[in-house]
Amino acid sequence: xxxxxxxxxxxxxxxxxxxxxxxxxxxxxxxEEGVDRLTMxxxxxxxxxxxxxxYHHVRNKExxxxxxxxxxxxxxLRRPELPAHPRRRIVVAAAAIHEALxxxxxxxxxxxxxxxxxxxxxxxxxxxVDGLVECGLSPERAxxxxxxxxxxxxxxxxVRATAARRRADDDRGTYREQVFGDLDPGELPxxxxxxxxxxxxxxxxxxxxxxxxxxxxxxxxR
Amino acid sequence: xxxxxxxxxxxxxxxxxxxxxxxxxxxxxxxEEGVDRLTMxxxxxxxxxxxxxxYHHVRNKExxxxxxxxxxxxxxLRRPELPAHPRRRIVVAAAAIHEALxxxxxxxxxxxxxxxxxxxxxxxxxxxVDGLVECGLSPERAxxxxxxxxxxxxxxxxVRATAARRRADDDRGTYREQVFGDLDPGELPxxxxxxxxxxxxxxxxxxxxxxxxxxxxxxxxR
DNA sequence: ACCTGAACACCGTTCAAGT
DNA sequence: ACCTGAACACCGTTCAAGT
Numbered sequence: 001x002x003x004x005x006x007x008x009x010x011x012x013x014x015x016x017x018x019x020x021x022x023x024x025x026x027x028x029x030x031x032e033e034g035v036d037r038l039t040m041x042x043x044x045x046x047x048x049x050x051x052x053x054x055y056h057h058v059r060n061k062e063x064x065x066x067x068x069x070x071x072x073x074x075x076x077l078r079r080p081e082l083p084a085h086p087r088r089r090i091v092v093a094a095a096a097i098h099e100a101l102x103x104x105x106x107x108x109x110x111x112x113x114x115x116x117x118x119x120x121x122x123x124x125x126x127x128x129v130d131g132l133v134e135c136g137l138s139p140e141r142a143x144x145x146x147x148x149x150x151x152x153x154x155x156x157x158x159v160r161a162t163a164a165r166r167r168a169d170d171d172r173g174t175y176r177e178q179v180f181g182d183l184d185p186g187e188l189p190x191x192x193x194x195x196x197x198x199x200x201x202x203x204x205x206x207x208x209x210x211x212x213x214x215x216x217x218x219x220x221x222r
Numbered sequence: 223x224x225x226x227x228x229x230x231x232x233x234x235x236x237x238x239x240x241x242x243x244x245x246x247x248x249x250x251x252x253x254e255e256g257v258d259r260l261t262m263x264x265x266x267x268x269x270x271x272x273x274x275x276x277y278h279h280v281r282n283k284e285x286x287x288x289x290x291x292x293x294x295x296x297x298x299l300r301r302p303e304l305p306a307h308p309r310r311r312i313v314v315a316a317a318a319i320h321e322a323l324x325x326x327x328x329x330x331x332x333x334x335x336x337x338x339x340x341x342x343x344x345x346x347x348x349x350x351v352d353g354l355v356e357c358g359l360s361p362e363r364a365x366x367x368x369x370x371x372x373x374x375x376x377x378x379x380x381v382r383a384t385a386a387r388r389r390a391d392d393d394r395g396t397y398r399e400q401v402f403g404d405l406d407p408g409e410l411p412x413x414x415x416x417x418x419x420x421x422x423x424x425x426x427x428x429x430x431x432x433x434x435x436x437x438x439x440x441x442x443x444r
Numbered sequence: 445a446c447c448t449g450a451a452c453a454c455c456g457t458t459c460a461a462g463t
Numbered sequence: 464a465c466c467t468g469a470a471c472a473c474c475g476t477t478c479a480a481g482t
Contacts, residue, residue, distance in 0.1 A: 012464025013463065040456060051456080053466055061456065119401055126410040139416045143423045148432030152370070155377025179341055188348040194361045201365045210370030210440075214432075217439030235446045235482065262475060273475080275447055283475070448481075455474060462467070 017049055019057040023067055030068060035106035040064075065110045072107065073118035076100040082127060090131035090215050091208070093124045094149050098207060101157045108161040135219045145218040152214055156207050239271055241279040245289050252290060257328035262286075287332045294329065295340035298322040304349060312353035312437050313430070315346045316371050320429060323379045330383040357441050367440040374436055378429050 025047050029038050040061055044051040058064045077100050082089045101107055125146060132142035176199070185192035194201070247269050251260050262283055266273040280286045299322050304311045323329055347368060354364035398421070407414035416423070 013466075015465065017466095039454085041454085050467055052458090052468085055457075056465060122401075122405075122410060122413060126413050129412045129416075133412060139412070140419070140423055142412070143416060143420065144426070144428045144431060145435075147424065147428065148374070148435065151377035151381055151432065152374045152436070153377070154381055155373035155375070158380055159373055159376055179344075183344075188344060190351045190355060190361070190364070191344060191348050194351075194365060197362070198365065201362055202369065204366070206366045206369065209366060210373065210436075213367075213370065213439030213442070214374070214436045215439070216442055217435030217437065218432075220435070220438055220442070237446065239447095261473085263473085272448055274449085274477085277476075278446060446482085448479105450478095450480105452477075453475095456472095458471075459469090460467105461469105463465085 017047055017053060017057065021047060022054055022057045022064070023071055026064060026068055027071060030106050035065075035110075069107060069110045070118045070120065072104060073100070073120040076104065077118075077120045077124065079123060086131040086134040087215060087219065090128050090149070091211055093127040093131070094153060094211055094215075095208060097121060097124050098153050098156070098211075101153070102160075105161050105164070108158050132218065137219070148214060148218060149211070152210060153207075156210075239269055239275060239279065241289075243269060244276055244279045244286070245293055248286060248290055249293060252328050257287075257332075291329060291332045292340045292342065294326060295322070295342040298326065299340075299342050299346065301345060308353040308356040309437060309441065312350050312357075312371070313433055315349040315353070316375060316433055316437075317430060319343060319346050320375050320378065320433075323375070324382075327383050327386070330380050354440065359441070370436060370440060371433070374432060375429075378432075 022043070026038055026043055029043065029046065040051045040054055044054055047054075054064075058067065077096070080092060080096050082092055128146045128149060129139075129142045132145045133139060137145060180191070180195040180198055183192040183195055191198075244265070248260055248265055251265065251268065262273045262276055266276055269276075276286075280289065299318070302314060302318050304314055350368045350371060351361075351364045354367045355361060359367060402413070402417040402420055405414040405417055413420075
């Protein structure tokens with residue numbers, strides 16, 4: 001899809017702005033001010049042009065966001081050295097994707113795309129699928145296993161990001177405290193029991209623990 | 223938060239519309255036409271009033287959406303009979319939440335709220351946490367385990383829903399086929415190997431398999 | 445207390461025309 | 464081929480006034 005408009009024999013007006021400039025400026029707005037502030041109009045004025053000029057370089061806003069995701073992935077997903085041990089390799093590859101996404105809060109709105117977030121991520125997908133196969137899973141089960149890992153990873157990112165946004169917006173924290181304060185220990189004993197520790201426990205980053213558990217479970221012959 | 227405006231001594235003008243009517247009409251629009259079509263203006267004309275009248279019954283659109291989620295959860299989350307066996311109980315409770323959410327595609331935009339999607343879901347959370355504790359986890363690890371399950375579940379819903387939306391919008395399928403057709407078997411052998419089976423494999427519903435694997439992994443002492 | 449009208453400050457996108 | 468101006472069909476929300 002990131003198909004750089006092939007410069008034919010240039011039988012027309014020379015371009016004043018390029019697709020790269022559009023994406024680059026969009027990236028700046030998005031990293032500096034958040035994805036909400038990225039509008040076609042804003043982008044156009046920032047670039048010194050008109051909204052409609054943009055539509056000559058991207059099909060619409062949706063495509064612009066996907067291009068932005070590809071752009072980020074290509075830059076952020078540097079391939080790490082992977083352990084030889086397949087189970088560890090799976091964990092490290094998934095954690096690398098997770099880390100890149102977690103470092104980039106604006107990505108959430110676009111992220112939730114599909115099983116493959118970007119062609120740049122394919123190498124990581126390969127590592128995970130290969131690790132699962134090496135551990136004895138059939139190719140089919142390995143693909144399903146990869147998807148389970150992706151659900152878990154994307155879910156962690158999305159839930160965490162929107163929770164953070166809500167927290168910034170208004171006092172939802174107060175709401176939660178209220179709910180957990182009013183718990184009936186007769187009906188919901190476990191929750192009542194750990195009600196006062198819920199917030200700090202929830203704040204802890206346990207992505208890796210859950211990932212390891214999931215991978216363990218996927219590899220356990222059942 | 224769903225605090226029905228307590229009717230005091232009614233020392234003013236009698237209300238023409240109620241919060242219930244606002245939520246009910248919003249629910250109808252959202253289930254019939256999708257969440258995108260729910261606008262404050264649309265809702266107002268549907269209800270035979272003006273946009274600003276709504277702001278007397280809900281703080282803003284964000285709150286309206288949260289109320290809508292609560293409303294749906296209260297209605298859709300009927301408590302099932304749970305197995306006595308704790309591990310099975312965890313799976314059934316999580317699957318019940320998942321089923322309710324999956325049946326309701328509009329929920330995705332709101333869903334990604336926090337660890338507790340709604341007070342109506344607390345009973346299910348209790349069942350999951352309790353099951354994990356009964357299986358030998360400490361309360362702290364049980365909370366973390368519940369969160370891992372929630373990440374996985376929310377991720378499955380979000381990824382699947384947006385994938386479906388994209389598919390409806392345009393021919394992203396074509397894009398994926400193109401990517402998987404161009405794979406270099408030297409660099410990405412596993413993916414090349416199952417490239418032609420990727421689409422059907424991805425279409426299969428393996429939520430329960432992944433859930434069981436995750437729960438197994440969480441329960442395995444490590 | 446509850447509702448209305450008019451306005452503010454925006455959106456994404458299309459269409460027809462210009463160079 | 465690339466860009467512009469003007470317009471279409473909308474948004475959420477605030478403010479001041481009415482009953």
